[in-house]
Amino acid sequence: MHMLNLGILAHVDAGKTSLTERLLHTAGVIDEIGSVDAGSTTTDTLALERRRGITIKSAVVSFPLDTVTVNLLDTPGHPDFIAEVERVLGVLDGAVLVVSAVEGVQAQTRVLMRTLRRLGIPTLVFVNKIDRRGARGEALLRNMARTLAVPLVPMGAAAEPGTPAAHFVPGLAPSALDALTDHDDDLLAAYVNGRLTDARLRGALAEQTAKALVHPVYFGSALTGTGVPDLIDGVERLLPAAVGTADGPLSGTVFKVERGPAGEKIAYARIFSGTLRVRDRIPVGDGREEGRVTALGVFDRGTDRRADAAGAGRIARVWGLGGIRIGDALGSPGRVGEHHFAPPTLESVVVPRPGTDRGRLHLALTQLAEQDPLIGVRHDEVRQETSVSLYGEVQKEVVQATLADEYDLDVTFRETTTLCVERPAGTGRAVEFNKKDGNPFLATVGLRVEEAPPGSGVRFGLEVELGSMPYAFFKAVEDTVRETLGQGLHGWQVTDCAVTMTHSGYSPRQSHAHQGFDKSMSSTGYDFRCLTPLVLVEALRRAGSRVYEPVHRFRVDAPADTLGALLPLLTRSLAVPRTTWTRGDTCVLEGTVPAARVHALGQRLPGLTRGEGELESAFDHYAPVTGATPPERPRTDHNPLDRKEYLLNVTRRTADGDN
Structure with a gap:
């Protein structure tokens, strides 16, 4: 069937x-x-x-x-x-x-x-x-x-x-x-x-x-x-039935992850082609690891039952893939999980009540992020604070209730704030050479940072020969670049930028006679992971960055005779009406409004429209934050913006050897 x-x-x-x-x-x-x-x-x-x-x-x-x-x-x-x-x-x-x-x-x-x-x-x-x-x-x-x-x-x-x-x-x-x-x-x-x-x-x-x-x-x-x-x-x-052959190569996509009664991870996957079987060993996601399927469940007549296999067209519950994440492919990629809706534009700090086990809280939030990656758990070791990304106030209430009901953790939240982003304002270059000019690491890294088109994300490229040093060192630089760009000059995630590696160098593997590998004389991935943030933020500092806030497009449907009261509210909300028209006794306004103002606008609307007004809003674009001082977000890393502090945190010594 x-x-x-x-x-x-x-x-x-x-x-x-x-x-x-x-x-x-x-x-x-x-x-x-x-x-x-x-x-x-x-x-x-x-x-x-x-x-x-x-x-x-x-x-x-x-x-x-x-x-x-x-x-x-x-x-x-x-x-x-x-x-x-x-x-x-x-x-x-x-x-x-x-x-x-x-x-x-x-x-x-x-x-x-x-x-x-x-x-x-x-x-x-x-x-x-x-x-x-x-x-x-x-x-x-x-x-x-x-x-x-x-x-x-x-x-x-x-x-x-x-x-x-x-x-x-x-x-x-x-x-x-x-x-x-x-x-x-x-x-x-x-x-x-x-x-x-x-x-x-x-x-x-x-x-x-x-x-x-x-x-x-x-x-x-x-x-x-x-x-x-x-x-x-x-x-x-x-409606068309599912297509795909059970005899083809395995291809599936994970769209949901949950935890079972014993804490085991269970993945929900749509199988697009091929057949997934119990005891199969399959590459997971980008091939970062291989998983072994220990059990399968398929859906049948209102319930789910255990099965030995799940073929093309099926939705299966999969046990045994400990490292699985939402969006991962099973076998060859199925339909790539592109974003159809905007990511969250709000953030709030989780505040544990007195006596709450912070370790258990961190574990619980990590597990919730497995089930909803866009929660975006962000832990600040310095301030011992954890924040989460959100779509709205109801979601915050649900996270709070889930922590109480499922994990017996009593928390509150601070006031919700808006998630901004940073973009490079120009082009900046920086380079540090192996063991020269205060560089304590056995690595040479040069980077160029420049702006890229809106919506392009982060692109990483090379202007050096790929064979000039081991591939693992290039991979360490790229991974660290992407991680470091999670916090720009003002603490916000940096996006829409191109980063190019312009210089590279390393110290080849050295050994003493009759002894093994001497890492004090030989470059390791650690050297590149530690040096890259210093070079990257210096290049970004020279390029400069601007902070952008999320802006929603909005539509308000309301009685036409309330338009006079609505326009001042929109002005106070920094909304920019683009079009206004009347349809019968209803007026429709469309335009843009800062995301930070949407919640308050929705709260005020009913009182000004006899409860008949309806607000629709959705993320539209990021716009530069106006004002002399851009909003800052506290850093949660070792702060490569302050070289001395960074080196103290990373190496426990400064470049000149001071303790």
């Missing part, structure tokens, strides 16, 4: 997890539908998820249909957990985007649809909650077409929306033909010539849906079940 890996995505509270429960019940996998409010759903397994009534971690559950077995991935809807959604997108064959018939298209709905379109993921739309008071049918469909700006194909209509008797009436809407003929001239010709058959029309629908050219829309209710059988039929007929 074919496999289909299906994602369920939505803005928070659209009814995504409830729809998952209804799908499992309709497919005969569960006998009783769980409740989000009661904390009894199948996919929200964390105690914190059940208590808060939101999805925090992606979950996998399987159910069979007539011709395909569906691995359904339930994802978080709250924007603070967008990283969980990002990791799932790379393993999907198709998706269902859930929209509330009451609230309609919301901020996260637009973000998700844009991303699904960009990635070309075939997507069905399910309008949920048609039985709720205030639910809309045809009016909502028109609103969706305008706000999502994608080709929608209504697969029927909502009858009696907004009442307990609401139900779905199947039937391809007349407007479907317009959407389909936009992408198929032959279909248009068949219609004009009177030769268009129902079979030809539905064939075009399946073909265009599979190519993500159009998006069929179903109406229904996860609570009553109306429309859900039709959605299931669409999943089976319109």
Whole structure:
């Protein structure tokens, strides 16, 4: 039977997890539908998820249909957990985007649809909650077409929306033909010539849906079940099954890591080709180590079961790969895990309560970072502080509750601050020669630092012959460059820069007669790792650097008569409106605003708009920080900006031999 890996995505509270429960019940996998409010759903397994009534971690559950077995991935809807959604997108064959018939298209709905379109993921739309008071049918469909700006194909209509008797009436809407003929001239010709058959029309629908050219829309209710059988039929007929051969070379991608009851690491991996078997030894990630699979689990009829093998198209739980990380490839790379959403732009220091074991806290945060690499744990040995990267305040509350519930650690957080970056302002060069001019290390390193295009990250290159010294020394320099650029002249991560090695040199291996290797006369990787930060920061100092803060693009929908109160608020928030227009009695403002101001803007908006204002924001770009003094971030390294302090920390002596 074919496999289909299906994602369920939505803005928070659209009814995504409830729809998952209804799908499992309709497919005969569960006998009783769980409740989000009661904390009894199948996919929200964390105690914190059940208590808060939101999805925090992606979950996998399987159910069979007539011709395909569906691995359904339930994802978080709250924007603070967008990283969980990002990791799932790379393993999907198709998706269902859930929209509330009451609230309609919301901020996260637009973000998700844009991303699904960009990635070309075939997507069905399910309008949920048609039985709720205030639910809309045809009016909502028109609103969706305008706000999502994608080709929608209504697969029927909502009858009696907004009442307990609401139900779905199947039937391809007349407007479907317009959407389909936009992408198929032959279909248009068949219609004009009177030769268009129902079979030809539905064939075009399946073909265009599979190519993500159009998006069929179903109406229904996860609570009553109306429309859900039709959605299931669409999943089976319109979404493409997984491709890949079980006999090919192994290729898979890890999209989730969790810890088992005994603390063992369990990886969730999508297998794109080949077959993964118990006892297989496979290269992990970039080949940095080889792992041995000790156990496998696959998903089947609402649960997971142990298996000896997992073939192409499967999602497997994998035991035994101790060094595995999210985004790692199993075997040859599958779909490379590019970033679909912006990284976190906020940071907060974790403050342990008196008596809290700091060692246990550091271990716990490290394990949380395994499950969510974008948490970005950063430890300051000097101040004995640990900070984490965040998307928002809700995520901070969840991290705090997780530490309390799962690790019995009582912590608070300091006020959230904005994560800035640094970029070189020009070009700088520096070089230090082996054992000359106060260089205590047996190494020669010369580096040039220059600015690179925005978004290019860090590039490292060579202007010296690769054979001029052992490759391990070049690797030590490159790795240290990337690590050192984690903290620039002002303490922020340096990005969008090119670093070129311009000089190299080393002392060959020396031995005394009748004795072994003498490392006091021979270069080691340690010499290059210690010298590189000094050279790099000097080159960066000569280039200069500027601090950039994250800037979000925003959209505010609010009653038109509140525009007068909104504009002063936007001015105080340092927002720059780019476009403003009125649609009926609603005004829409779009522009940019510093990320540091988004939270306060969202808090003030309801009070100025009678609770009707809606703010959508997403990272857009980094902009130079204005003002005479750029913000500083405390350093957590040995501070190569201060040569004497650095050498005291690294070598326990200064270059002239003083203790």
